[in-house]
Each structure stands twice: as C-alpha cells, then as structure tokens.
Amino acid sequence: MVGTVIVPRGTEQFLGGNTLSAASFSSAASDYEKIGGGPAVKAVVDRFYELILADDQLVGFFEGADLTSLKRHQVLLISQVLGGPASYDGRDLREAHAGLDITRVDYLKVVSLLVQALVEAGVPPAVIERVGEALASTERDVVTSPAG
Numbered sequence: 121m122v123g124t125v126i127v128p129r130g131t132e133q134f135l136g137g138n139t140l141s142a143a144s145f146s147s148a149a150s151d152y153e154k155i156g157g158g159p160a161v162k163a164v165v166d167r168f169y170e171l172i173l174a175d176d177q178l179v180g181f182f183e184g185a186d187l188t189s190l191k192r193h194q195v196l197l198i199s200q201v202l203g204g205p206a207s208y209d210g211r212d213l214r215e216a217h218a219g220l221d222i223t224r225v226d227y228l229k230v231v232s233l234l235v236q237a238l239v240e241a242g243v244p245p246a247v248i249e250r251v252g253e254a255l256a257s258t259e260r261d262v263v264t265s266p267a268g
C-alpha cells in the first residue's frame with residue numbers, strides 16, 4: 121500500500137485519511153497474541169483441568185497422570201493451535217491416549233469443558249470456533265473406545 125502509514129488508533133483524522141490504523145494492523149496479530157499470549161493460555165489450561173477434575177465422568181482417566189507435565193503440554197499445544205510459538209514437545213496424540221478407552225461422549229465432554237474455560241476467560245467466539253475446528257481433527261486419535 122503505497123503512501124500508507126500505520127498510526128495509533130484514533131489519530132487517523134490528523135493525518136488526512138491515507139492511513140491504516142493500529143486497530144487494523146493488530147487484526148493481523150495471531151489469536152494467541154489477541155487473547156493475551158502465554159499467561160492467558162496458562163490460565164485457561166489451569167481452569168480446564170479444574171473443570172475436568174471436578175467431573176465424575178472424567179476424573180478417573182487422570183488418576184495417576186502427571187498433571188504438571190500434562191498441563192505444560194496442553195499449554196504448548198493450545199498455544200500452537202492459536203498461532204503462537206510452535207513448541208509442542210509432548211507425545212503424539214494417538215500414542216498419549218492409546219489404551220485409555222475414551223468414548224466419543226468422553227471426548228465431547230472434554231471439548232465442552234475446554235470451550236467453557238475459553239468462554240470464562242473472555243476469549244472471543246470467533247477464536248473459540250477456530251480452536252474447535254483445529255481440535256476436531258484430533259477426535260480420531262483420541263477416541264479409542266468403540267462404545268461411544
């Protein structure tokens with residue numbers, strides 16, 4: 121865009137109109153940046169596990185799991201899904217869930233608790249929708265029980 125300068129939002133009128141405001145500039149930011157980066161994702165993941173561990177249907181799956189390492193991996197994975205740093209270093213999802221006998225109902229419950237944690241944190245619906253779309257492809261790796 122020849123002749124266009126980026127200026128702070130609200131100051132466009134002082135520059136005669138041929139500007140791209142900081143507001144439109146920041147719309148190019150990743151979802152990760154938009155929601156507040158690492159600390160925001162960490163808060164969402166903490167709440168997500170609080171909800172999971174309070175759920176009778178799900179808590180049993182996590183008995184004996186190393187929650188610190190699990191949460192760390194979730195933070196990295198969700199950061200990556202949101203367009204933040206791609207530094208997930210956990211196991212392949214199929215391998216991590218193999219043998220856990222997870223049904224589709226369990227899976228949908230976990231997804232709904234993640235959505236709840238995102239909603240509670242004030243994450244915009246459009247961002248939540250994109251997270252949901254990205255997660256949909258994990259279902260075939262996570263759901264291992266035919267019963268669901």
Ligand code: HEM
Nearest residue numbers: 181182185190193194197210211216222226227230258262
């Ligand atoms: C919604 C999609 C899901 C994603 C993206 C996901 C992601 C992950 C990740 C990243 C890990 C850590 C792997 C590692 O530490 O190497 C993990 C572990 C685990 N997940 Fe999931 N998960 C999903 C759904 C579920 C569901 C539905 C359940 C059970 C109802 C579940 C139960 C577990 C358990 C128990 C572990 C720990 C396994 C272990 O430490 O041996 N996950 N998951």
